[in-house]
Amino acid sequence: MAETARDTIERHLRRSSEALARAAGDIGLQKTIADIATLVSGVLGGGGKLLLAGNGGSAADAQHLAAEFLSRFRSDRRPLPALALTTDTSVLTAIGNDYGFEAVFERQVRGLARKGDALLAISTSGRSPNVLAALRAASDIGVSTIGFTGAAGGDMKDLCDVILCAPSDDTAIIQQIHIVAGHAICDVVERSLTPKS
Numbered sequence: 001m002a003e004t005a006r007d008t009i010e011r012h013l014r015r016s017s018e019a020l021a022r023a024a025g026d027i028g029l030q031k032t033i034a035d036i037a038t039l040v041s042g043v044l045g046g047g048g049k050l051l052l053a054g055n056g057g058s059a060a061d062a063q064h065l066a067a068e069f070l071s072r073f074r075s076d077r078r079p080l081p082a083l084a085l086t087t088d089t090s091v092l093t094a095i096g097n098d099y100g101f102e103a104v105f106e107r108q109v110r111g112l113a114r115k116g117d118a119l120l121a122i123s124t125s126g127r128s129p130n131v132l133a134a135l136r137a138a139s140d141i142g143v144s145t146i147g148f149t150g151a152a153g154g155d156m157k158d159l160c161d162v163i164l165c166a167p168s169d170d171t172a173i174i175q176q177i178h179i180v181a182g183h184a185i186c187d188v189v190e191r192s193l194t195p196k197s
Contacts, residue, residue, distance in 0.1 A: 012172075015170075015173065016172075016173065016176055019167070019168055019170075019173045019176065019177060020176065020177065020180060022167060023166070023167060023177050023180070023181075026167060029164070029167065029181075032162065032163070032164050033164060033181050033184055033185060034188070035162050036146055036162050036164060036181075036185055037184070037185045037188035037189055037192075038188075039118060039144055039146065039161070039162055040118060040120075040146070040185060040189050041188070041189045041192045041193060043116065043117060043118040043144060044069070044080045044081065044082075044189065044193060045192070045193050046116060047116065048081075048114070048116040048117040048118065049081035049082065049083060049113075049117050049118075050066075050069060050080075050081065050082040050083070050117070050118050050119075050120060051082075051083050051084075051085055051108075051109065051112065051113055051117060051118070051119045051120070051143075052065055052066050052082065052083070052084045052085065052086075052119075052120045052121075052122070053084070053085040053086060053105040053108075053109075053119065053120075053121050053122065053130075053131060053134050054086065054121070054122030054123060054128075054131065054148075055086075055123070055128055055130065055131070057124075057171070057175050058122035058123060058124060058128075058148075058175070058178075059084070059086035061122055061148075061175065061178055061179055061182065062084040062085070062086050062120070062122055063084040063086055063087060064179065064182070065082070065084075065120070065179075065182045065185075065186065066082040066083060066084040068082075068182075068183070068186045069081075069082035069186065069189070070082050070083075072190075073183070073186040073187060073190045074187060074190060075190060075194055077190060077193070077194040078193075080189070080190075080193065083112065085104075085105050085108045085109070085112075085134070091104075091108065092104050095107045095108070101130060102129045102130050102133055103130070103133060104130050105121075105130050105131060105133065105134035106130065106133035106134050106136070106137045108134075109134045109137040109138050109141070109143070110137050110140075110141070113137075113138060113141055113143045114141070114143070115141060115142035115143065116142075116143075117143045117144070118143060118144040118145070118146060119134060119135065119138040119143050119144070119145050119146065120146045120147075120148065121134055121135050121138075121145065121146065121147050121148070121156065121160070122147075122148040122149075122178060123147075123148075123149055123154065123156060124149060124150050124166075124171045124174045124175060124178075125149070125150065125152070125154050126147070126149035126150065126152060126153050126154020126155060126156040126157065126165075127154040127155055127156075131156070132155055132156065132159060135147070135156065135159040135160065136159060139159065144161050145159060145160045145161045145162075146160060146161065146162050146163070146164075147159070147160035147162070147163035147164065148163075148164050148166070148178045148181070148182075149163065149164070149165055149166070149174075150165065150166055150168060150169055150171075150174040151165055151166065151167050151168055151169055151174075152165075152169065153165045164178070164181055166178060166181075
């Protein structure tokens with residue numbers, strides 16, 4: 001019997017909820033998320049900025065999280081300096097045309113990042129060449145490096161100060177864990193940097 005649309009939707013929701021339940025029970029993953037939140041709080045509290053980069057859905061996540069920091073997450077507070085390196089089409093196409101797509105984030109990191117900043121690099125495979133190039137550039141400058149990737153970790157494992165490896169090899173599930181973890185990080189950072197009334 002053919003799978004109906006409702007069957008497909010139910011299967012997707014079930015797999016998503018099971019993956020999030022596993023993540024919620026993973027003490028090591030929770031510690032990693034807390035370590036990332038501490039690092040980001042230190043950077044933003046110390047006058048640095050957070051740069052974010054990724055491709056495709058990960059680009060959307062980078063933009064989403066940058067908006068949460070710069071605008072607000074749960075409470076009214078000062079804007080926190082965060083910049084997605086995925087949004088300026090003139091910059092992306094100029095660098096892509098002049099230096100190749102592999103350099104689209106690396107050139108921006110070299111031009112915009114300073115010691116005391118942090119780069120959050122997102123790649124579900126951990127193997128995206130332009131994300132890896134950005135991480136190498138960040139390390140050269142002395143920028144803290146954070147990775148969001150999948151279970152395998154890819155080449156990002158060796159390039160990040162802290163790395164969140166979502167416990168899945170399914171791209172959609174990895175991205176769901178990334179955005180939930182990102183929201184948790186936003187929540188912790190916002191609470192730590194917002195004066196108590």
